Amino acid sequence: MADANTQTDRQPHPLAGRRMTGAEMIVQVLAEEGTDTVFGYTGGAILPVFDAIFRYNAEREARRDKQMQLIIPANEQGAGFMAAGYARSSGKVGVFVVTSGPAATNSVTPIRDCMADSIPVVLICGQVARAAIGTDAFQEAPVFNLMSACAKHVFLVERPEELESVVRTAFEIARSGRPGPVVIDVPKDVQNWEGVFKGGGTVRFRGYETRMKRLASAKLSDAECAELLGMLRKSERPLVCAGGGVILGGGAPQLRRFAEAFGIPVVTTLMGIGAVDTTSDLSLQMLGMHGMAYANYAVTDCDFLLVAGARFDDRVAGKVQEFAPNARYIAHIDIDAAEIGKVKQVSWAHVGDAGDAFAELAARKEGFDKDFSPWLEHVRKLREKHARGYDRSSRAIQPQQVLECLNEVVKGAAAGKGDAIVATGVGQHQMWAAQYLDFKAPRLFLTSGSMGTMGFGLPAAIGAQAAFPDRLVIDVDGDGSMRMNIGELETATTYGLPVKVLLLNNHADGMVRQWQKLFFDNRFSGSDKTLRRKDFVKAAQADGFGFAERLEDQGRLREALERFIAFEGAAFLEVVIDPDAEVYPMVFPGASYKEMSTGDFIKGRSAEDYAQGPRRTDAF
Amino acid sequence: MASAIPFVEKTDPLESTRTLSILVENRFGVLSRIAGLFSARGYNIESLTVARTADSTLSRITMVVRCEPLLAQQILRQVEKLPNAVEAADLTDTNCVERELVLVRVHAKEGRRTSLLTEAEIFRARVVTATPENYVFEVTGDSGKIEAFLDVVRPYGIDEMVRTGQVALRRNLHSRFAPETVVEEDPVEASR
Numbered sequence: 001m002a003d004a005n006t007q008t009d010r011q012p013h014p015l016a017g018r019r020m021t022g023a024e025m026i027v028q029v030l031a032e033e034g035t036d037t038v039f040g041y042t043g044g045a046i047l048p049v050f051d052a053i054f055r056y057n058a059e060r061e062a063r064r065d066k067q068m069q070l071i072i073p074a075n076e077q078g079a080g081f082m083a084a085g086y087a088r089s090s091g092k093v094g095v096f097v098v099t100s101g102p103a104a105t106n107s108v109t110p111i112r113d114c115m116a117d118s119i120p121v122v123l124i125c126g127q128v129a130r131a132a133i134g135t136d137a138f139q140e141a142p143v144f145n146l147m148s149a150c151a152k153h154v155f156l157v158e159r160p161e162e163l164e165s166v167v168r169t170a171f172e173i174a175r176s177g178r179p180g181p182v183v184i185d186v187p188k189d190v191q192n193w194e195g196v197f198k199g200g201g202t203v204r205f206r207g208y209e210t211r212m213k214r215l216a217s218a219k220l221s222d223a224e225c226a227e228l229l230g231m232l233r234k235s236e237r238p239l240v241c242a243g244g245g246v247i248l249g250g251g252a253p254q255l256r257r258f259a260e261a262f263g264i265p266v267v268t269t270l271m272g273i274g275a276v277d278t279t280s281d282l283s284l285q286m287l288g289m290h291g292m293a294y295a296n297y298a299v300t301d302c303d304f305l306l307v308a309g310a311r312f313d314d315r316v317a318g319k320v321q322e323f324a325p326n327a328r329y330i331a332h333i334d335i336d337a338a339e340i341g342k343v344k345q346v347s348w349a350h351v352g353d354a355g356d357a358f359a360e361l362a363a364r365k366e367g368f369d370k371d372f373s374p375w376l377e378h379v380r381k382l383r384e385k386h387a388r389g390y391d392r393s394s395r396a397i398q399p400q401q402v403l404e405c406l407n408e409v410v411k412g413a414a415a416g417k418g419d420a421i422v423a424t425g426v427g428q429h430q431m432w433a434a435q436y437l438d439f440k441a442p443r444l445f446l447t448s449g450s451m452g453t454m455g456f457g458l459p460a461a462i463g464a465q466a467a468f469p470d471r472l473v474i475d476v477d478g479d480g481s482m483r484m485n486i487g488e489l490e491t492a493t494t495y496g497l498p499v500k501v502l503l504l505n506n507h508a509d510g511m512v513r514q515w516q517k518l519f520f521d522n523r524f525s526g527s528d529k530t531l532r533r534k535d536f537v538k539a540a541q542a543d544g545f546g547f548a549e550r551l552e553d554q555g556r557l558r559e560a561l562e563r564f565i566a567f568e569g570a571a572f573l574e575v576v577i578d579p580d581a582e583v584y585p586m587v588f589p590g591a592s593y594k595e596m597s598t599g600d601f602i603k604g605r606s607a608e609d610y611a612q613g614p615r616r617t618d619a620f
Numbered sequence: 621m622a623s624a625i626p627f628v629e630k631t632d633p634l635e636s637t638r639t640l641s642i643l644v645e646n647r648f649g650v651l652s653r654i655a656g657l658f659s660a661r662g663y664n665i666e667s668l669t670v671a672r673t674a675d676s677t678l679s680r681i682t683m684v685v686r687c688e689p690l691l692a693q694q695i696l697r698q699v700e701k702l703p704n705a706v707e708a709a710d711l712t713d714t715n716c717v718e719r720e721l722v723l724v725r726v727h728a729k730e731g732r733r734t735s736l737l738t739e740a741e742i743f744r745a746r747v748v749t750a751t752p753e754n755y756v757f758e759v760t761g762d763s764g765k766i767e768a769f770l771d772v773v774r775p776y777g778i779d780e781m782v783r784t785g786q787v788a789l790r791r792n793l794h795s796r797f798a799p800e801t802v803v804e805e806d807p808v809e810a811s812r
Contacts, residue, residue, distance in 0.1 A: 149660065207704075207706030208704075208705075338697035342694060
């Protein structure tokens with residue numbers, strides 16, 4: 001695909017015309033795509049590629065040239081989330097390489113996770129030799145079929161002459177349009193095949209290329225801008241809802257300029273956290289099921305809602321018909337045409353890059369003199385009156401308190417080192433991190449949003465640390481999520497990656513426990529972990545963590561966090577938290593924002609807000 | 621997929637059969653990927669045909685699916701996200717011609733053969749082959765005609781039959797896929 005960023009448009013490849021093996025071609029194209037780190041796990045059907053990486057690096061070492069860093073996880077799922085963490089934090093395409101069969105099936109989860117959050121990664125899977133495909137050979141799995149249902153695209157390389165262009169094209173597909181994961185299934189005999197390296201060329205996808213060209217030229221027209229600004233002019237209470245798409249497309253600066261120029265407050269989805277500085281005046285932070293009360297009230301009150309790079313997910317919209325019930329106009333900008341009208345019918349839509357659209361709109365500020373300051377004042381009051389809160393009098397350590405304190409400690413520690421990157425697992429701790437930590441820039445909060453994959457946090461943090469060895473990278477995790485990929489603790493120490501693992505241990509799958517309290521009369525089936533005997537601190541020590549401590553005393557919180565963050569290498573801090581701490585606000589599944597419960601520690605709008613109490617529904 | 625499922629009358633106005641036409645790169649795996657978009661949502665495909673187009677590097681898939689028009693639109697948009705999909709359209713209620721072919725072996729015992737042939741003539745059904753026991757008819761037409769023909773021959777006794785599933789073609793060129801973007805050289809996998 002013709003893209004200005006690929007080697008194809010530049011000078012002839014220095015290795016063009018050279019004979020080499022398929023495995024060597026794969027490594028050459030990875031290098032050409034700027035891959036500095038490969039995550040992966042070796043095995044029978046991928047041996048030639050691992051050998052080619054070894055030889056590539058040996059050659060570079062002799063020349064004292066930069067090598068392709070190889071990071072080996074404990075489990076292939078870890079490699080996938082590392083590649084995802086690398087991609088989410090850096091914006092570059094993450095790469096992971098695994099063998100056939102079980103390695104490929106272990107990779108299904110991260111591939112689906114990347115698809116659901118639109119993260120660009122390329123997975124290279126070894127496959128049994130072509131002659132053995134379909135014979136139930138050793139370590140054979142139907143990768144093409146399995147991954148077809150999960151990935152943005154899958155290649156099975158049947159013709160070795162195509163291998164080189166397939167690898168190049170995989171990167172192009174992964175990062176273009178709405179980004180996503182691309183899988184390349186490479187039979188072992190194709191890796192061993194010898195041929196001439198062309199040094200350029202891609203596989204053509206005529207429809208896709210046409211659509212990408214159309215997207216690239218999809219500028220907002222004067223008429224479209226006028227129509228949107230006309231709606232805005234007729235509105236008194238406008239609000240922007242920014243999703244992950246704004247971050248993925250690099251549109252955060254344009255969004256900020258737009259919001260500031262017009263004086264419009266911004267809420268973000270979980271994936272959109274950091275699209276605007278969460279500490280800025282215009283930021284109302286996260287909306288949705290566990291969004292800030294004031295963010296959700298603002299959504300309820302607004303009469304104009306501009307949604308960009310977001311898709312009215314059920315965790316955001318709740319009861320769709322009653323989402324933003326007072327909005328006379330809902331506008332939607334997305335790079336994916338299939339998202340327009342998929343969930344919510346809108347009054348104005350644009351398919352294209354959100355950043356470009358915001359820039360076009362901001363350029364038309366002159367002459368638009370509508371003053372939204374009464375609304376901004378209203379929103380400021382909402383933020384004051386319905387501020388986040390938790391049980392500050394409890395003698396048990398509250399998770400929110402830990403994160404508030406972490407926020408303070410990090411502010412001091414991160415000075416001069418760039419903002420801290422935070423990865424999370426999935427569950428209560430994920431929501432608390434989203435609510436209580438500050439994110440001044442995009443790509444700082446790495447979380448499994450759509451798929452909600454427990455075990456994401458630690459490997460994602462490792463991947464981000466590999467991309468940014470000098471930055472502060474923190475994995476805020478829960479005990480349930482930590483267990484899922486605990487093997488990766490050792491990966492962090494093996495590669496000297498100084499990740500900080502903060503484990504909030506409530507001895508439960510806390511989010512499940514919270515739902516069981518609400519909907520299942522306190523029957524904690526399967527979620528109670530109080531009888532588990534895992535000593536996380538010993539586990540971290542055993543895996544080589546130079547700092548591994550457990551904290552149970554509230555009074556030592558600040559001091560412990562300071563030492564934890566200041567520690568030079570990989571550090572592990574387990575904080576034993578109140579098992580009854582809960583995530584609020586909560587919009588119950590399938591309910592509307594009207595029925596949002598703010599819990600015991602956040603001021604709700606009125607008793608009516610949750611007069612009905614939670615209902616047990618089939619919504620999940 | 622069940623092409624032998626008898627044609628069902630449209631009952632629910634919201635849920636009708638949609639004729640979808642999808643132009644794709646002629647590569648392996650494309651069909652399963654597209655069919656997967658329907659099966660993942662629990663929708664049965666009523667009929668399905670795939671074959672090369674005038675440009676042998678492209679194939680056209682025609683699908684008949686029972687679903688709401690809006691859902692068909694949504695699935696087509698999902699189809700159009702696939703790199704291998706060139707374009708996709710819902711041809712239902714558009715200016716297009718629709719045809720289906722059926723081969724049906726009908727019991728044709730001595731004494732009933734003439735009346736059977738007379739009735740077949742009404743539908744321009746062609747006898748492809750015959751034995752002393754039966755005739756094999758070939759009928760082409762839209763689904764309504766096929767159904768009507770089958771109703772007529774059913775009393776004679778249908779031994780076995782096969783339907784191709786519906787194909788459809790617009791009467792005029794209506795492509796968002798600009799022809800000039802077709803490259804002269806064959807794509808890498810074209811020769812397959």
